[in-house]
Amino acid sequence: MDFSFTEEQLAVKRLAREFADREIRPYIARWDRERHFPQDLPRKMGEQGLLGVCLPRRYEGSGLDYVALALVCEEIEKAETAYREILSVHVALHALTLLQWGSEEQKRRFLPDLATGRRLAAFGLTEPDAGSDVAGLRTTARRDGGSYVLNGQKTWISYADRADVFLVFARTDPEAPRHEGISAFIVERGTPGFTTSTIEGKLGVWAGNTGSLHFADARVPVENRLGEEGEGFKIAMSALDNGRLTVAAGSVGLIEACLEASVAYARTRRAFGRPIGEFQLVQRMIAKMVRARDTSRWVTYYAAWLKNQGRRATREVALAKWHATTLAFESAVDAVQIHGAYGFSSDFPVERYMRNAKGAVIYEGTTEVQEVLQAEYALGLREDRPLRRELPAWPFAEDAGQGG
Ligand SMILES: Cc1cc2nc3c(=O)[nH]c(=O)nc-3n(C[C@H](O)[C@H](O)[C@H](O)COP(=O)(O)OP(=O)(O)OC[C@H]3O[C@@H](n4cnc5c(N)ncnc54)[C@H](O)[C@@H]3O)c2cc1C
Structure with missing residues (x-):
């Protein structure tokens, strides 16, 4: 090791x-x-x-x-x-x-x-009536000569109204079993029939954009289909194996931010004639943040290391995502608590951390979805089957001969 x-x-x-x-x-x-x-x-x-x-x-x-x-x-x-x-x-x-x-x-x-x-670039999977239940998506892509005609809507898409190019999942075969009739498409902004809009009134990530994608007879050339017809569900799941790793890793950073803010505040804020950092109940919240940061860090780095070996790591990545995001939200709630009323105001960053951390226990598979997944692996109800195309191990085969 x-x-x-x-x-x-x-x-x-x-x-x-x-x-x-x-x-x-x-x-x-x-x-x-x-x-x-x-x-x-x-x-x-x-x-x-x-x-x-x-x-x-x-x-x-x-x-x-x-x-x-x-x-x-x-x-x-x-x-x-x-x-x-x-x-x-x-x-x-x-x-x-x-x-x-x-x-x-x-x-x-x-x-x-x-x-x-x-x-x-952005990623368009979620729909108004299909989030956790990915295979329930209803956007359609009908083959017509050298193109596909897309109709439907995606929602809660990060950077929907800012991105230039989108990976979009749509149903190409309405007759096929739910998981098998979906395909993936690269859709470029400017495609006639394709528009985007912004969602207002979000709880967090105010400094970013979240929105919807609208398809009304949007024509996408066949060359823009990613993978084979019917491979869309597998492609989406393999994408989430990468995405969840980044969400877990980001949560480590958020926990660290909560810890730094809380330590600085606990050292200077005084109550009952002493810095509040001397009270053991405040110390407990700080100790929990240290535990959250370190355990989240190592479970995340381990998942990243597995991916470097070219190993699938679906379970390990999901575990890291579940662990790090739930502890990031807990840490942010505690950071607000340590700041007392000031934590409830935008004068300190911790209220932003708390609002932002809530998003990560929802997107890229909710906490409950990650829990179900772990239980299914443990009970033998789920196994990783080989994919037609695995993510390349690092150093990438593509860089061979280039010193990489
Ligand atoms: C800020 C933000 C950014 C996002 N960015 C993107 C993006 O870029 N691209 C994209 O495609 N999507 C994005 N999403 C959407 C996100 O991935 C979905 O919101 C998420 O997958 C949950 O789907 P849902 O909201 O439809 O909830 P639902 O699936 O309706 O779930 C509602 C509740 O039911 C629970 N539930 C559902 N099924 C089960 C089950 N089988 N067992 C136990 N509990 C269950 C859920 O855990 C949840 O608590 C984003 C969301 C947010 C908030």
């Missing part, structure tokens, strides 16, 4: 921290309050190599591994959840899914722009 990081992993963690300190932290309280998303942020992240972190060099990525991706997510979410969400949807759910399932032509066409942040 080797618990040490490589030089490259530490360097990219430092880079992400410096980026967050320079480009996010000074502005985030105002952006959050004003519901402002800085449109040039993904491009800046791309220019720093933060969006290409887990993509092969031949597609303009940096060829770094899943541990590096986890470290970047941790540092970015420590500053703001909404911008870690960019890494989740753009890198993990979209770009890595293209890397796994795309044809060489598709990879060459789309990945360089994603690795460099020239285009922003």
Whole structure:
């Protein structure tokens, strides 16, 4: 067992921290309050190599591994959840899914722009009447000559109203069993019949965008179908194996942010003639945050390490997501508590942490969905079957011969 990081992993963690300190932290309280998303942020992240972190060099990525991706997510979410969400949807759910399932032509066409942040990508799975029950989705894609005609709606899609390119799941065979009649499509903004809108009144991630995708006879060329017809459900699940890792890693950063804010406050706030950090009931909340951070960190790094070996790790990733997100929310609730009434105000960041942390126990599979999944593995009700296309191990086969 080797618990040490490589030089490259530490360097990219430092880079992400410096980026967050320079480009996010000074502005985030105002952006959050004003519901402002800085449109040039993904491009800046791309220019720093933060969006290409887990993509092969031949597609303009940096060829770094899943541990590096986890470290970047941790540092970015420590500053703001909404911008870690960019890494989740753009890198993990979209770009890595293209890397796994795309044809060489598709990879060459789309990945360089994603690795460099020239285009922003999103992931469209959830529908108004189908969230946890993915196979219940109703958006249709009817084959018509050299294209598919999409009709339906997606909702709760991160960066719906900002992204340039979308991975969308739709039913191509209404007669097939629920899981088998779904296919995946790359849909570009500007496609006639395809529009997007923003959801107002969210509980959290105010500094990011969440919205809906609308398809009214939107024509998508056959070349934009990802994988084979009917493989959409498997593609969506494999995407979530990547996405959940980034959500878990981001939650580690959020716990760390809660801990730092709570320690600073507990040292200076006085009650009954003493700093509140000297009261053992306050110390208990801080101790729980330390436990949350460390256990979440290692279960997440382990899942990332498994993925580096080219192992599927569906169960381990789901465990990390469940563990880290539930403890991040608990930590944020405790951080607000430690701040007393001030925690209830936007003068301190902890109320934002609490609102943002609630989202992560819902998206990319709710807590209950992760629990069911663990129980099903334990009871022998679920097993991982080989996929036609597995996510490449790192170092990526694509980089072979290029020193990567
Ligand atoms: C901020 C935010 C960003 C998001 N971004 C995206 C995105 O980019 N792309 C995307 O496709 N989606 C996105 N989502 C949607 C998200 O993935 C779904 O909301 C989530 O999967 C849950 O689906 P639902 O909301 O329809 O809840 P439902 O599936 O209706 O669930 C409602 C409740 O029932 C419980 N439940 C459901 N089924 C079971 C079961 N079998 N056993 C036990 N309990 C169960 C759930 O746990 C939950 O508590 C986002 C959501 C949020 C809040």
